């Protein structure tokens with residue numbers, strides 16, 4: 001492979017490493033040998049490592065480089081450790097951007113998407129990732145969404161899917177449903193039109209049926225970051241509370257849900273959701289209330305909007321009796337901060353101990369009665385004005401609850417109310433509530449997986465028979481008018497009912513793209529199967545041993561995937577309940593920002609940095625105009641502080657980029673991309689190459705007949721074995737930056753050894769040098785695989801380092817508290833001993849004298865003298 005090396009005039013071929021030739025060369029070799037194709041029937045222990053698959057936006061960014069490099073290190077390492085590694089790649093390819101591109105550039109979403117995939121595949125391949133490309137798929141492949149439709153039908157049959165009305169954000173100009181993230185200050189993100197609330201009948205996956213199980217499962221996920229488990233726990237939001245009936249004075253009752261029944265004596269109002277049946281009932285004869293409800297609907301469904309919006313209410317003519325206080329009545333409001341979807345859609349407000357209730361009470365002049373006394377406060381003076389007290393304390397102003405702590409008070413009031421009745425019902429019922437809502441999957445868009453059902457006036461909703469799948473996306477669609485093109489596609493929409501044959505209407509909604517990414521990890525285990533999975537194969541590989549991706553997916557994607565595993569288990573597609581055994585969330589790649597005098601962002605590629613008087617000064621590379629250096633931010637298009645992986649690969653090669661993203665910070669933290677950092681990585685690549693070649697020159701020499709420096713050789717071997725152990729442990733624990741540090745140490749040790757052993761090294765020295773150099777190459781291989789192959793070849797191997805097992809560690813070399821002492825007899829080296837650092841003079845003497853070579857000379861006589869030079873030499877004088 002000499003032709004793959006730099007043959008620059010004037011430099012010896014072995015001196016400089018040229019990634020531009022070497023990297024494509026090795027990528028070809030791996031691909032031709034199918035080095036990274038995993039076989040389902042391979043008998044070795046399976047290991048599945050997966051990085052969150054990318055959206056095909058068109059180009060990979062540094063975040064991808066970092067994410068996939070980490071996964072690749074794990075994959076290559078586990079492969080070297082003898083595992084049958086599955087490391088696949090695919091594309092999360094449905095979604096809005098393709099439709100936006102279609103609207104903006106008149107290009108079909110399919111064309112746009114597949115062109116992007118092709119470009120990004122080439123980019124990923126140029127990074128040298130050890131991916132099994134034979135399993136590649138895109139979620140927009142007919143083959144994939146066909147199986148997703150099968151899963152949908154299975155879920156439907158198993159009762160895991162339901163259809164119900166729900167409120168959506170409706171953009172009246174774009175005539176489309178908007179996700180909460182697409183509503184900005186109450187307006188559509190594209191049209192800028194005020195968003196309306198609409199009731200739509202939609203498809204839902206019944207994820208809330210699994211709330212308890214999803215919560216319990218979190219306890220088993222020991223290899224997940226605690227912070228992600230906590231985020232999931234909060235999202236599921238289990239709370240233990242009480243439903244309480246309040247009698248309406250004019251007849252009937254209102255049921256509220258509370259988690260703080262201990263504050264009942266502090267209640268000063270009741271609030272109903274604008275969608276509560278009682279509220280809509282009253283609105284029928286009260287136009288002002290109807291107007292108020294309509295105003296609430298304009299606010300948007302996003303939880304954040306509701307939580308931050310000004311608390312507003314409408315006072316109804318109704319009043320309820322306080323359940324515990326004789327003669328006290330409470331007014332009933334309709335309020336904008338009460339959600340119909342949670343609890344019972346009605347609350348009692350206790351302003352002293354809930355901030356929303358307090359804001360509301362202060363706005364409407366309602367009483368604020370504190371009933372929880374913080375420790376150390378005087379009950380006569382304690383009051384609440386603008387900040388609710390939500391901390392611990394004891395009940396007061398609360399009759400028979402007085403003096404109890406919150407938990408005891410909750411229990412006592414619950415027990416009391418449970419024994420009473422209101423209209424033949426218990427006045428209070430204990431209830432566990434979850435914040436987790438069912439997952440609405442209907443999207444009124446073209447570029448997604450069609451929902452395989454048909455609506456018939458006679459038969460209702462009829463599943464498309466499996467034999468008629470896939471429901472294909474039609475090709476001939478127009479994007480020049482807003483709205484869902486499927487909805488106006490005559491032959492797609494109008495079809496006969498599969499049951500009765502009458503004219504019927506095909507569902508034109510497509511699935512949320514989160515559905516696509518909720519089971520792709522299972523599909524990789526049998527990517528071409530006719531069924532969604534081959535259960536035995538799914539069970540062989542799943543759960544994924546190590547999943548790596550961004551923290552931005554800590555909630556939805558991971559929760560949906562956990563739901564899917566359970567649903568697929570229930571429908572017989574696989575057994576694993578939890579899809580991802582180990583989870584790692586990596587930090588972001590950041591970069592300095594630059595602005596010109598006009599305040600425009602300037603990309604790093606156009607900036608030169610100079611230093612003057614110890615300060616860094618930025619200038620425009622072309623014009624020389626001074627630029628200001630701003631803060632370090634996540635690389636983003638908006639601030640233009642991006643570095644293009646392609647440019648880096650072209651300039652430095654993939655290995656340098658890989659080494660840099662691994663080396664600079666702990667993988668869970670952000671890494672700052674700097675020119676100096678990447679230069680440093682580049683120099684290290686060159687240094688390793690030179691070092692291995694220098695070592696190689698020595699290794700080619702005939703060993704001198706001398707004994708050599710045994711101490712140094714042993715030291716070299718120790719350093720090599722120690723590095724092997726440490727790098728292995730660090731990679732297994734995903735501490736890549738520490739592995740890097742240990743590799744630097746080993747490289748330094750080898751450099752020293754190479755110069756120590758001089759021009760005519762002894763056989764033992766050459767042996768140590770060979771071992772150490774080979775280990776160095778093997779240790780860098782997961783991180784800088786191309787460089788490693790070139791070095792491996794330089795060391796005379798005809799095999800690939802990618803096929804070479806991880807080197808064993810000799811535990812004797814790891815013992816740290818020993819030293820190796822050379823043993824001389826009358827100044828001539830006869831051997832060496834390894835001994836505890838703190839060994840006594842006697843012990844050292846005994847051990848030195850018992851060396852065979854020494855004993856032979858002594859012939860049973862005692863030596864005249866034994867001189868010990870600490871940590872170095874034992875000289876026996878005879």
Ligand code: ANZ
Nearest residue numbers: 239257258259260263337338339342343345350353354
């Ligand atoms: C009285 C009370 C007094 C409350 C107090 C809190 C503090 P979590 O813990 O998240 O489950 N709530 C109940 N249903 C609601 C709805 N549909 N929309 C808005 N708020 C609702 O929250 C439960 C608490 O949130 C309940 O306890 C209720 O207010 C409110 F000092 O009841 B609480």
Ligand code: ZN
Nearest residue numbers: 456459497500
């Ligand atoms: Zn029918």
